[in-house]
Amino acid sequence: MLEKRALPDLRVMALGASIVFGLGSSDGNGFRKILRDQLRYAGYNVDMVGTKNGGTMKDNDVEATSGYIVKQIHDASKLSYKYKPNLVVINAGTNDLVNGIDPGNQHERFKAMLLDLWSNISPETVIIVSTILPVDKPAAEALRGGVNAKYRSVVSELYKEGKPIYLAELDNFMTLSDLGDGTHPTDHGYKKMAGAFWSAISKAANEFKFNDPLPADTSNNAGKNCRKSPGDGVNAGSQTQRGSGYDDGTYQHDSQEMGAVLTLTSDWDRDQWFFARIFRSDRDDLLGWVENSAGNVVYAVRRNDGGGKFTLISTDLNVHDNCKPKGVVFADLNGDGLDDFACIGPDGAVYASINQGNGGGDKPPSFVYKGLWKRADPKYPQAKVRLADIDGDGRADFCGLADNGDIYVWRNGWINDMPDYWQALGKRFTGKGMGNLEGTRFEDLNGDGRDDWIWVGDKGEAHTWTNSRSCAKGVEGNGLNVAWRQGFYKGKTSGPTHTGGFANGIRGRIHFARIYGEPQDFGLLGKLDYVYMEHYKGSNGKHTFKVRVWKNKGYGATKPKADGNKYCDMTGNGRDDYVWVLSKGEMDFYPNGGKDFITDKDSYWGPMQKAFFKPGRDLDRRDLHLTDWDGDGKCDIVWVDPNNQNHVSVWRNGYTPGGGFSWQYLANPAPELYCPEKRGIGFHDLAVQFADVSGSGRSDYLCIEKNGRIWGWTQDAKGAWTYIDQFFGSKKHDRANMHFADVDGDGRADAIWVEKFSGDAFVYYNMGRKDIAGSRYWWEIQEKGGPFPAYGGSYAGSCQYFPDLNGNGRADLHSVQATFPNTAVTAYNVCDGNRSGDDSSEIKKPDIIMPPPPSTGGGEESNSPPDPSENCGVPTKWMQLPIKVGNDNRDHIRCLARWNQGVFPREIEAWASAGSLRWIRMVYSDGTQVTAGKKPPEDSSHRHGIVKWDPWHDSFQTFSLYGGGFKDGLGRMVLEMSNTCGGNENCRLDAGGWWQNPPPEVPIPRGDSGRGMLLGMQINAGDVIESMTPLFSKSKPIKVSMSDATFTPTFEELNSAPFEERMMEAVRASHVLYNDVPDNPVSMSVDLYLTMETGTKVTWSHEKGTENGGEVGTTISGEYGWEIGVPELVSGKVNGKIDVSGKYVGKLIKKTIDSKEDSGTRSVQTRFTLRTNVDPGKKVFCQVVAIQSKVNINYEATLTQHFENGDTYSYRVFGRFRDSQATDTFSYCESLNDDNVDDSEAADFVIRESGTYCSDGKRVGNTGMSDKDLLEACPL
Secondary structure, eight states: OOOOOOOOOEEEEEEESHHHHTTTSSSSOTTHHHHHHHHHHTTOOEEEEOSEEOSSSSSOEEEEOTTOOHHHHHHHHGGGGGGOOSEEEEEOOHHHHHTTOOGGGHHHHHHHHHHHHHHHTOTTOEEEEEOOOOOSOHHHHHHHHHHHHHHHHHHHHHHHTTOOEEEEOOTTTSOGGGBSSSSSBOHHHHHHHHHHHHHHHHHHHHTTOOOOOOOOOOGGGTTTOOOOOTTOOEEOSSOSEESOSOOOOSOEEOEEEEEEEEEEEESOOSSOEEEEOSSOTTOOEEEEEEEOTTSOEEEEEEEEEETTEEEEOSSOBOOSOOOOGGGEEEEOSSSSSSOEEEEEOTTSOEEEEEEOSOOBTTBOOOEEEEEEEEOOBTTBOGGGEEEEOSSSSSSOEEEEEOTTSOEEEEEEESSSSSOSEEEEEEEEEOOOSOOOGGGEEEEOOSSSSSOEEEEEOTTSOEEEEEEEEOOBOOBTTBOSOEEEEEEEETTOSSSOSBOOOOOTTOGGGEEEEOSSOOBSSTTSOBOOEEEEEEEEEOTTSOEEEEEEEEEEOOBOSSOOGGGGEEEEOSSSSSSOEEEEEOTTSOEEEEOBOOOSOOOTTOOSBOOOEEEEEOOSSOOOGGGEEEEOSSSSSSOEEEEEOTTTTTOEEEEEEOOBTTTBOOEEEESSSOTTOOOOOOOOSSTTOOSEEEEOSSOSSSOEEEEEOTTSOEEEEEEOTTSOEEEEEEEEOOOSOOGGGEEEEOSSSSSSOEEEEEOTTTOOEEEEEEEEEEEETTEEEEEEOOTTSSOEEEEOOSBOGGGEEOOOOSSSSSOOEEEEOOTTTOEEEEEEOOSSOOOOOOSOSSOOOOOOOBOOOTTSOOOOBOSSSOOTTOTTSSOOTTBOOOOOEEOOOOTTEEEEEBGGGTBOEEEEEEEEOSSSEEEEEEEETTSOEEEEEOOOOSSTTSEEEEEEOOTTTOOEEEEEEEOOSGGGOOOEEEEEESSOGGGOSOOEEEEEOOOSSOOOEEEOOOSGGGOOOEEEEEEEESSSEEEEEEEEBSSOEEEEEEEEEEEESOHHHHHHSOGGGSSEEEEEEEEEEEOOOSSSOEEEEEEEEEEEEEEEEEEEBSSTTOOOSEEBTTTBOEEEEEEEEEEEEEEEEETTEEEEEEEEEEEEEEEEEOSTTTBEEEEEEEEEEEEEEEOTTOEEEEEEEEEEEEEEEEEEEEEEEEETTSOEEEEEEEEEEEEEEEOOOEEEEEEOOTTTHHHHHTOSEEEOSSEEEOTTSOEEESTTOOHHHHHHHSOO
């Protein structure tokens, strides 16, 4: 009896470019997961290997990079030799064909790669080679057949030599209809591709070619402390951060009119007034441009003494530059906090004089002329130049204005008075169509250290977009992106932040300055007040200027959630935890959940512990560091005092698993530690960092100079400190881009420089104590010079962190994806870069499609019904029977329809030559687009046009096609909408030939009354459009309905979170009722109003993570019947005070959203009535509270499309569900007592008589006013 042979383990490398990576598949797995599941179903243990990761599958290692040609794939394969795979599956060569790279020798380059695989891995490694897929590019497709024939010959030749190589034949099995974009397969296509590979693997298995893999080669890893390489990180599976922390919202402006703080007289009115920080960084002084008797320009200075008081000093300021007022700019050019002088010439060249900071009393500071700061650019003359700190490093950058208001920026580089270099950032602001460029200003309105965009109108109104740092990846020339958000006046959602309203022509008299300079909050710079230099000309010819000031009381856009992120091992288990730090130092704790891999349904962190640390005073979070001070394995909290040379205070962490956290405060545990450097304006521009450079197990103190030179102290295992005169010499890296973490796992912190644009990170490896190049530590660099490339960035440098989240002693790459939502992803730094494991404990037969057996005609074998992505198959009952126009050639058939995903065409562009329709471009409702044919040159001899429409509301009046084109293809296309195209002017398209005897017009049937919806089309296109089959519904779409919704997070999960994380808030008002009648009690009845939000917004898309699909109400009328949570008020009394919170209660809600007005939130007023008795001369403290829900969560549901004739069809959608509701109000009144006296002093207002009151405390009438009367008296 023969014993069944045990199956060998398979270590599988998928090798290639974007097709192998899975581009075009809905989950990013491509064929790899299906093939892996098939191997597991057949009984094999499987481990995918490669230095890249892609897709949602758990074992998602792959060796594939989009765009690579065969030579590059060959080079990349060498990165994975070390894994010793015993099975390699390859698809390679499409990019060579598309780029026309030596197709005659492509098979030889391919063969060289195969031979190298066997030579460097094992001669027993089985290799499966696929033929090249069809490609919808005529020139490349013409070459494909010949190259595939040579691929087959290579496989046959090597097989005959005894090599374990097999062919996965894709020709005649996969066609263009299996490709979503003409290059990459659809999900259906990838199932077929997996089937072809499995067929070839089965043949190899039947010939007993598989043996167990050789041991992986880790000889270069030197055990634990191996080196990191870009791209070899292992993805944690899903987002490891999903929106933790708090922010202060978008900017909401408010102001307090302070009147005229100063009145000036002058012989001139010539825009001579300037505000600048001459003496100190927190106040703007007033300067007047004067030409003295000698013909030299000086500035009369009125020093800002605070509180709106100015003092004229006796000595004029002389910058030794006779610049005319039109070219004068005061801005901080060198980042010292004081404004320097810039003169912009008529040609746009900028010249600089630097404020020496030596002013005081009656003496202004001196300015030293430095010469040309930025040479002229012919595109940006004087009127188009602005100087502004765009990147938030404290130094003014050069901004050039385009005619349409777009702004291009050059960064002022390095630390000296004058720029050492300029870095082009590209277009960093898109014009808002405001018109006159004279209105464009840059001012740090909210005091976050980044200049905001402000446009000032002719009557003094100002529109504002605030500037926050962005995590978007970039490159020099197009990088350091800015997250712009529009600000509004308080309570408004449109219009200007500053209403102006003065006479015409006063734009130049409006200034923004720190007259009072009050910061919004601790740790921020002063806000800019609004100044109107009101002008009068007297009968004596003198000019009077009143300096009218509106103090800035605005709030918001200063604290992105991402600013609070810190990571350190707080519990001593070896894995870094997540600590979110509020701006004033309070900390929330998210324990590391110990999960190496998570899915979208998992949380990476354990339950949050709110306020696990409170410092007891306001401390700037930039000065707080998490580091192991005492070497016990747990991170302590260290504060460096920015006002006392960064001396330290420590809270020692006394965490125990059973007892939780306790803190021992050490006021000055190491008096010798100091650093005279100051942190910069930029969020990461720190003067002090802590890292274990010495490898003692305790943190060392690193003082970082602005030029990047580092000195400080090391701490030994016993806590003794040793002075180090230089750890690290200056490499001219910006200080904000330097990090320290153990990259190679040797126990010593390495120096990491992060390239600010791309987020790529480079390492100077810490080789230990050694005097070298002026430093006391040896930092290894590459032989060719410079640090080692280590981490490949996907996000901007300021958003990259290097914690050890998986506890292997090596710094992982933790990338924050966006500053406002504060989501993040993680790539682990592991020696072998290898992930493994099944996605499910249940091993099932996958949905794989097998090619027909070679000996029969056969059809496709599938484990599932026909794939629903076949949008161009047999028409369904609700579709108009289609008509094809053009020839019957089927060589280049493509389906350009995605109606089964709820995606419809919304725009068509067509180009034609004299006798043929040559090229079309179709844009879908989700923003994607596709092209077909070959576009002719854009000149007057080629007829073309564009038509745009709203697919849910607009219909075609004409949709006609003509034959008579080249090779009997299409000759002409005429489209015309029956209405205004949703307000778009592109309502007609006519592209094609005009003939003396034209072929007959073919009007395309468009359903009932011609109002059917265009669903897409099937098209045959090579160099011309050979045929077209438009697809229409029978009837007009009228609405969508949604059912079977699941939410993420669920309402139950929201209820289990702390109240402040439940997407709800308590809206409250508190009032004191006062009876000032000395003898009699009074029964008081008061009507008051709370302003609440109400409304629902539902967006949908056919794929997760995007909202580019539709919006119910705005896109099309819709309805849903969902079990959702509605807010319920929960109240009680604790220690004499009202304790109020809310929870969600599940209710089946049916809602119809018919219009834009129904979609989204709006403000409403909720009435409540207080009735209580107040004793003579006494006060009663009353509180009124309602719970406001602000749900903003993901959902998945079934969407059904409804047509006017009753037809329907359904598909699954994903989207965002936003819902705002408010509970009934809860009110409570009680006499003043010790428990509520503090709260009563903070009450909104005091009421002395019955009546109706607005939210600002204004009495507007008796009780019982109608809502109409109320809105007139208390407008929203």
